[in-house]
Amino acid sequence: MGKHVLLIEDEPNIIEAIRFILSRDGWQVDTHSEGTTAFQRVAALAPDIVILDVMLPGRSGFDILRDIRADAALAALPVLMLTAKGQVKDREMAERMGVSRFMAKPFSNTEVLASVRDLAGG
Numbered sequence: 001m002g003k004h005v006l007l008i009e010d011e012p013n014i015i016e017a018i019r020f021i022l023s024r025d026g027w028q029v030d031t032h033s034e035g036t037t038a039f040q041r042v043a044a045l046a047p048d049i050v051i052l053d054v055m056l057p058g059r060s061g062f063d064i065l066r067d068i069r070a071d072a073a074l075a076a077l078p079v080l081m082l083t084a085k086g087q088v089k090d091r092e093m094a095e096r097m098g099v100s101r102f103m104a105k106p107f108s109n110t111e112v113l114a115s116v117r118d119l120a121g122g
Contacts, residue, residue: 003027005116006047008038008064009082010056014105018051021109022116035059039067042074049119051112054083054090062093069098078119082107 003026009015010033019029032041035056042050042064050068054061061081068074078100083090091102101115 002048003120004045004047005029005049005051006042006045007031007051008035008041008056008061009033009051009053011053014053014082017109018112021113025113025117027116033057035061035064038064042068042077043071046074047077049078049080049116051080051082051116054081054085054094062097065094065097065099080112080115080119 005022005027007015007018007029009031015031019031022029030045030047032038036058038056038059052061052064065079065081068077068079080101080103081094081099082103082105084105094102100119103111103115
């Protein structure tokens with residue numbers, strides 16, 4: 001498995017923090033911050049892992065996750081979902097839709113790195 005992550009997030013501070021910790025660990029990190037075009041970006045880049053925020057401009061992370069899981073070429077793609085809303089119903093909905101892992105903000109850098117490594121099978 002490669003080490004290419006697509007981070008779909010619209011908060012600049014979170015983008016920089018995640019990009020920093022993953023890049024330092026040897027990951028290639030691409031970012032995207034618009035919900036309406038996020039699925040096209042996933043399909044075009046075919047990353048090894050997607051880190052997906054729930055609340056994005058234009059379209060929710062749940063909609064994007066649904067599109068990923070419905071696409072035969074991307075259905076098995078590991079998706080780590082991030083949310084500022086750590087409610088149980090959000091976690092349950094993400095799990096029903098096939099999310100690989102769910103993490104509430106604020107999260108620790110160690111937690112993100114460990115989850116990405118785990119989802120990549122390393």
